[in-house]
Amino acid sequence: MTDTAVLDVAGIGFGAANLALAAALHESAGSTAALFLEKQPDFGWHRGMLIEGASMQVSFLKDIATMRNPVSEFGFLSYLHEKGRLVDFINHAVLMPSRTEFHDYLQWAADRVRHMVEYGVEVTGVRPVVEDDSVVALDVLAGDRIAARTRNLVVAQGLRPRLPEGVETGERIWHSSQLMHRLPAFDERAPKRVVVVGAGQSAAEIAGHLMDRYPSAEVCAVFTRYGYSVADASPFANRVFDPAAVDDFYQAPQDVKQSILRYHGATNYAVVDGHVLDDLYRRQYEQRVTGEPRLRVMHTSRIDSLDPRADSVAVRVRFLPTGEVTDIDADLVVHATGYTSPDPSELLGGIADKLCRDETGELLIGRDYRLRTTADVRCGIYVQGATEATHGISSTLLSMTAVRAGEIAESLAGDRRTQERAAGNGK
Known part of the structure; x- marks a missing residue:
């Protein structure tokens, strides 16, 4: 090895998942040399969907720390106390804060571990560092530069916007993740007709927001279900x-x-909170009463084609029960069609031959979120988010973020103790 400093932990991505890990490492006993690399210029969490009035779908107690450590300095209650709003929040008597407030909380937490993060760094790959025929460290690459050398790597790339096959974004065709970034450019020439594709929470929120933002616009909600479905939020x-x-x-x-x-x-999937559904239905009903329908629900339908033009998009919608086709001239088309988890091996090509897979070709992942590797790899590689197939439906959600961070931090600490013992024995 060279004289390059070797970190205990390097993280790829700095969203809520690795932020939670940074908080856990910061609070853990002993010092851990850690660095997180984030391609954004500063911290941001789903900024494109920070719709005014939209609330979280989980309790504030499922923040990045409380379920790991109820007295953590990184908990949502600590944030409220420092901001001088704890009493006001208690009087508000809500479990689910606004999305805007929760983003401010995450920003506050990220600022507390700013020394552990390097922003504006896009990781392009990973290269093994070999010593005595063993992989003893990993070089995390940003282009031709070694951004970090580490004994342990935690990959948390976040989610990737999903679009229907063949759909490409453009000036008037977006994914919902771009919504709040792109809408201001259209405010002066307020859209008269917008198509929203999808039947989940984001689609319903976007439909309501567009009707508020553009009071004369028609919003066409297109989805293959017969109607929006309510999210199952029952305690069991x-x-x-x-x-x-x-x-x-x-x-x-x-x-x-x-x-x-x-x-x-x-x-979680393709469902909407009850109060959002009630609000949409109320709007549609009142519009029928006044004779000014603006929410057009095109259920059991799919988009056959999108044809971008100079100042509009020609949208062809097919009603699936009969095959009847409706042509719409829209100012905007917003796809609230969800996200996918990137395959972590995309960034791990330099050590791909060291990763163990099952008979179907899927990566083998331990309960502690550590990828299983060949015996000659002495460093750890952990993944956050891309584990639904192995760890369940909460893998990409906030519900397990704090606990998972604690589990990974504990695994890292155990591995470090093993390495220190081995070094002490002269191995």
């Missing part, structure tokens, strides 16, 4: 997000894993 169903549920899911046979994901999809 929500146990699928409990820490114990991860243990149950991880050790379950593959067919049981698939059953759990299928049975409890209504807690």
Whole structure:
């Protein structure tokens, strides 16, 4: 090895998941040399969907720290206390804060560990550092530069916007993740007709926001379901997000894993909170009363084609039960069609031959979120987010963020103690 300083931990990405890990490492006993690399110029968490009035879908207690350590200095209550709003929040009597406030909380937490983060760094790959035929460290690359050399790596790339096959974004065709960044450019020439594709929470929130923002616009909601479906937020169903549920899911046979994901999809996927649904239905009903319909729900339908033009998008919508086609001239088309988790191996090509896979080719991941590697790899590689198939439905959600960070921090500490013992024995 060269004289390059070797970190204990390097993290790729600095969203809520690795922020939670940074907080856990900051609070852990002993010193840990850690650095997180983030391609954004500063901290940001789903900024494109910070719609005014939109609330979180989880309790404030499921922040980045409280379920790991109820007295953590990184908890949401500590944030409120420091901001002078604790009493006001208690009087507000809500479990779910606004999305804007929660983003401010995450920004506050990120500022507290600013010394552990390097922003504006886009990681392009990872290269093994070999000594005595063993991989003893990893070089994290940003182009031709070594951004970090580390004994342990935590990959948390976040989610990637998903679009229907063949759809490309453009001036008037967006993914919902771009919404609040792109709308201001259209405010002066307020859209007269907008198509929103999707049947989930984001789609419903966007439809309501567009009607508020553009009072004369028609909003066409297009989705293949017959109607919006309410999210299952019942306390028994929500146990699928409990820490114990991860243990149950991880050790379950593959067919049981698939059953759990299928049975409890209504807690998270393509569903809408009840109060958002009620508000949309109220709007549509009142518009029928006044004879000024602006929310046009095109259920059981799909978009056959999008044809961008100079100042509009020609949208062809097919009603699936009959095959009837409707042509719409829209100013904007917003796809609230969800996200996918990137394959962590995309960034790990330099050590791809060291990663163990199952018979289907999927990466093998331990309960502590550590990738299984060949015996000659002495460093650890952990993943956050891309683990739904192994760890369950909460993998990409806030519900397990704090607990998972604590589990990874504990695993890192255990591995470090093992390495120190080995060094002390002259091995």
